[in-house]
Amino acid sequence: KAGVTQTPRYLIKTRGQQVTLSCSPISGHRSVSWYQQTPGQGLQFLFEYFSETQRNKGNFPGRFSGRQFSNSRSEMNVSTLELGDSALYLCASRTLARSETQYFGPGTRLLVL
Amino acid sequence: SQKIEQNSEALNIQEGKTATLTCNYTNYSPAYLQWYRQDPGRGPVFLLLIRENEKEKRKERLKVTFDTTLKQSLFHITASQPADSATYLCALVGINDYKLSFGAGTTVTVRA
Numbered sequence: 127k128a129g130v131t132q133t134p135r136y137l138i139k140t141r142g143q144q145v146t147l148s149c150s151p152i153s154g155h156r157s158v159s160w161y162q163q164t165p166g167q168g169l170q171f172l173f174e175y176f177s178e179t180q181r182n183k184g185n186f187p188g189r190f191s192g193r194q195f196s197n198s199r200s201e202m203n204v205s206t207l208e209l210g211d212s213a214l215y216l217c218a219s220r221t222l223a224r225s226e227t228q229y230f231g232p233g234t235r236l237l238v239l
Numbered sequence: 240s241q242k243i244e245q246n247s248e249a250l251n252i253q254e255g256k257t258a259t260l261t262c263n264y265t266n267y268s269p270a271y272l273q274w275y276r277q278d279p280g281r282g283p284v285f286l287l288l289i290r291e292n293e294k295e296k297r298k299e300r301l302k303v304t305f306d307t308t309l310k311q312s313l314f315h316i317t318a319s320q321p322a323d324s325a326t327y328l329c330a331l332v333g334i335n336d337y338k339l340s341f342g343a344g345t346t347v348t349v350r351a
Contacts, residue, residue, distance in 0.1 A: 130282070159339070169283070169328065169341040182338050216282050226271070226332075228339065230282030 127152055130219050130231035138237045144205040147234045151198050151219030157181075158200040159228065160192060163214040172215075175200055176222070204236075212238045241266045243331055245342040253350050258316040260345045262329035265310060267340075269331040272305055272312050277326045277344065286327075287314075319349045 131150045139145050151158050159182075160172040171184040175194035192202040198219075204211055214235050218228040246261035262272070271290045275283035289296045289305040289312065296303045302315040316323050326344040333340070 161341075168343040171338055171340065174338070182336050184338075218282070226273075226288055227285050230275075230284070232280075232282050235280075 127154075130217055130229055132215075132217050132231040132234050134234060135232065136235045136237075138239065139207050140239050141207055141209060143207050144203065145207060145236060146201055146203045147215055147217075147236075149200045149202075149217030149219075149231060151200070151217075152229055155219035155221050155229070156198050157220045157222060157225065158194055158198065159218045159220075160200070160202050161216040161218065162186070163216055163233070164212075169216070172202065207238045209238050212236060241340065243267070243329065243340055243342040245327075245329060245345045247345055248343070249346045249348070251348045251350065252319055254320060256319055258319050258323070258347050258349070260314040260327055260329075260347070262312040262314065262342055263310060264331055267310070267331055268334050270334040270337065271332050272303075273330045273332065273339070274301075274303055274312075274314050275328040275330060275341075277328060283328055316347070319347075321349045321351050323347060324349050 133148045157176045159174040161169050163169045174182040178194045189205045194200045214233045216233045218230045220228045242265045244263045252258050273288045274286045277283040287303045289303045300317045304313045326346045328344045329342045330339045
């Protein structure tokens with residue numbers, strides 16, 4: 127089975143722009159979660175989607191949003207980018223929302239200039 | 240507020256020795272606790288899971304203990320090898336929402 131894939135792998139944007147990141151979960155997995163990883167804050171939970179519905183949300187501003195499609199693929203969007211949004215954005219999938227093991231993708235490295 | 244602390248940012252050990260990492264938590268009621276390994280530029284990889292009612296879990300050279308009274312988990316890598324060099328993250332799974340909350344991680348370097 128193919129693993130979790132994320133596109134693009136690297137991205138450079140400027141302040142004020144918006145960005146969309148994509149995640150394809152492992153086949154058969156219906157839950158997708160997004161995380162932001164920075165050297166200062168570590169790995170922080172953004173949100174989780176299951177069957178196209180947001181189940182959980184972390185403590186991030188409304189500029190961060192996401193969605194999930196009927197094929198379980200997910201996108202996250204960040205609007206009005208700030209320098210502090212520079213981070214590694216990780217997507218993880220699991221079979222169900224309460225499944226124990228999450229499988230992470232390689233991440234998208236976003237640099238905001 | 241909820242807090243997950245991993246005791247040190249970095250741990251340097253000699254090949255063949257045992258590395259012991261600590262994860263402490265406060266104001267948390269976890270359904271279970273997980274340990275992940277992360278290599279530079281890559282996503283975390285799941286290693287082990289231990290539930291609230293379990294004291295110890297093993298997988299090959301890895302051992303995890305969980306003390307809910309102390310609110311602490313210990314992660315051991317026995318007979319360490321240079322290939323074990325990586326960042327190790329502990330994560331707690333909330334009993335109500337099953338969200339994963341991660342510690343900051345401990346970077347282990349094993350010297351040959």
